[in-house]
Amino acid sequence: MNVLLDNADVYWRAILGTVGLFVVSAIGSLILGTLIAGLRVSPVPVLRSFGSLYVTLLRNTPLTLVLFFFAFAYPRLELVEFSFFTLACIGLTLYTAAFVCEIVRSGINTVPVGQAEAARALGFTFTQTLGQIVLPQAVRAVVPPMTNIQIALLKNTTIASGFAVFQLGSVYSVLSERGYNVMIGLLWIAAIFVVLVVPLTLLQRRLDAKWGVAR
Template structure:
């Protein structure tokens, strides 16, 4: 307990940074992932091709490399002066969105084709069919895998610690500088992540149970 109480300021700043990274990246990846999924099931060949190429590239690129690009290579492009936090969020969003896209697309494929055909017969456009008929049903089928992706995202935020972003993964460096017991300090970091992950897991189970009953 002494390691935790003596360095409570480090843990507070670190986990606050982790939560901020997670919330921004989770929302961004869900939005971008849904857009990419719409592209992948779109009747427009160019959109389907773009979505396919994006997903294949990002899913097969290590997250460390993606974050490395935004941390060190992006500034050389001289496009816009963004903070390390913003660049870390962009990297996490772009990477996670590829996995979100595939989960949503698999959920879309579980919706009977007759649903889309019936909506088109009623005069719905592709956008209306997707947003009002297909996606609401697909989301119910993909809650568990989506929750798992967001839990993985929460843990992936630790990679940002190597690129000057304050978050829980970098606490051990400050503990070492203060001469504290790093091993015990990392155990408290693990406990902190467990506290953050458990509510997500419980929410996933609750939604899955509720929607399974509705189905």
């Protein structure tokens, strides 16, 4: 307990860093992933190809390499200058969006084709059909896997510790410098992650119970 209490300031800053990374990246990946899923089911071949290429490229690239690019390669391009926190959020968002896209696309595939056809017969455009008819139903079917992706994102934030972003993955180095037992410190980090994951799990159960559909 002394390791936690004596370093409460460090743990608190790390928790804020982790939660900040997670919230920004989760919102960004949900929005971007949904947009890419829309491209993947688009009637326009070029858009479908772009969506497929994006998913194939990002999903098969290790997250460490994605963050490495934004931390070390992107600044050398001398484009818009961002903080390491912002670059980490961008990397996590782009990477996670590829998985969100596939989950949303799988949810879209669960919606009966007849509903989209009926919407088109009523004069709905593709965007209107997707946004007003298909996606609201698809979301209900993908709550559990989407929650799993967000939990994975929460844990993936620790990788950003290797790229000058202070969060829970960075605590061990501070504890080592201060002479505390690093193993005990890591056990506390694991416990904190469990606490952070619990609200996501409870939210998933609540939404699944509310939006659950017969399969």
